[in-house]
Amino acid sequence: MSTPRYDVVAIGNAIVDILAQTDDAFIAAEGMAKGSMQLMFSPGDADALYAKMGPGMEASGGSAANTVAAIAAMGGRCGFIGQVADDQLGDVFGHDIRAAGVDFATATRSGEPTTARCLIFVTPDGQRTMNTFLGASQFLPEAALDRDLIADAAILYLEGYLWDPEEPRAAMRAAIEVARKAGRKVAFTLSDTFCISRHGGDFRKLIADGLIDILFANEAELAALTGTEDFEAALAQVAAKVPTLVVTRGADGACAVQAGTRADVAAEPIDRVVDTTGAGDLFAAGFLHGQAQGRDLTQSLRLGAICAAEIIGHVGARPIVDMKALVTQKLAR
Template sequence: MTTPTYDVVAIGNAIVDILAQAEDQFIADEGMTKGSMQLMFSPEEADALYGKMGPGREISGGSAANTVAGIAALGGKAGFIGQVADDQLGKVFAHDIKAAGVDFTTPARAGEPTTARCLIFVTPDGQRTMNTFLGASQYLPAEALDADMIRGAKILYLEGYLWDPEEPRAAMKRAIEIAREGETWVAFTLSDVFCIDRHGDDFRRMVEDGTIDILFANENELMALWKTDDLEAAIAKTTPEVGVLVVTRSEKGALAMYKGRRYEVAAQPVPAVIDTTGAGDLFAAGVLHALATDRPLDGALVQGAICAAEVISHYGARPEADLKALVKEKMPY
């Protein structure tokens, strides 16, 4: 086997997150579903909601981008493919992800729409409610794929959020073909129940035909995928079809299935949950980094839990502490 150039290369939405604190009543008054993500379909809608935000912080984000930033923080070699516009937010995103140690070579797109942004309202309990204008990110063409980057990866990681628009969906399908031409594993995250509501048939087909080697989901997403309220039934349905199944369960920790064997990990304790933005993304970072570097699955879950605990202890979806030092301190082996 050729030695991979990258541990993980991800394809996802290139988004700048704007975070602000909000009360539960504001969430209700604006008709949002607390703890979920909803799309905004015009820059005018995004501007109107932005005008109602309190003081905020701009931090480059996007689910898969957060994950590869975490992998780089763990000492892994990571790349990202995603579309930004040739505007100020696009420059912010490109600078931030490169500064995090992630290779990013996708050319910026000229003209409208603007770079994607996600307005995130964090309530006093640390829960985040996201409102996303996808902007330029939904215009990632297959021609923008860095095929050498994909071929050089141990794992290709795809986010379900980007499956919605037609152009990047076609790009992701082509990326899977490139991965399958070589020895690159395909990992996929279901991202959100709303993605399953819109594209469940595609996702189920990908699971059943063996396209996905590593599947990430939270418990609600996995149950939604198989249209059941029985988590164990959903696990049983998925396990024979994918190499590794990873299911996150918030404060209940996480579990994984591999070759019929079940692994479980408790959530890492934190003094206070400040902001849950990026918890799943950084959990995936810990797991993927471990798997790409040939660590055992039980250790991968522990590393994922450590990374998730770090990111929920502060605002924003990118790690602030030294993840390598945290893992060295907290790993039992």
């Protein structure tokens, strides 16, 4: 097996985030489930909700894209595969991810729908409530896969959010086959409980068939996947089926089980939680970067916690500090 040129290549939704501050009353009035993500199935719905937003900021996002952007910021070698439209937001997304040091060469898609956008409402407690119009991202075809890129990455990273539309689901299945034939690892994030409610059967089969090497979940997702609220029982159930299981626990830190060995880390201290958008994405970035560097389980978890703490301290899901310097400083303590 050849030495991979890339640490991580990710496939995910290519989304531009639009973030605005709001309050709990607005979240309730709009019928949103605070702290979750819901899909909007028409551009009209997205436009109507956008019109109600206060002053906002635009930033390229997308769960897996955030992850590889952060890995690149730490010095990792990354690529991304995702579908944008031939429009202004598509140009914004492409520019931002390339500027972050991530290889991105997926051809743009002409015509409707537009590039995906996520309207994110951030409440004073830092919780983010996301409303996503998937747009062009849900039409990522298998033909758009760069098979050489996938085969040349130590880890293929897939996001559960993109499992919902049929076309990219087929593309991700094909990508898993490419990665496994090349002897590479496949990492998968469950993304949200709504993904499990819609596709839990598929996810459980991927796990049962031995196609997932590294699985990311939070406590709620782990409970939804297993059907039990008993954390230790759920952890043991899934850890027995995947080589590496990583579970984030919010303020309680995170834990991982790898080949029967368990490690737990505390959350990194932070003065104030400003915006939790991207916390899970950045945790995955730190952990995957640690694994790609050959770090042990505890060190990889610490890297995840450091990255997550950086992102929740400001608005937006991409790092705003020198991540190499931050990681070096924090790990030296």
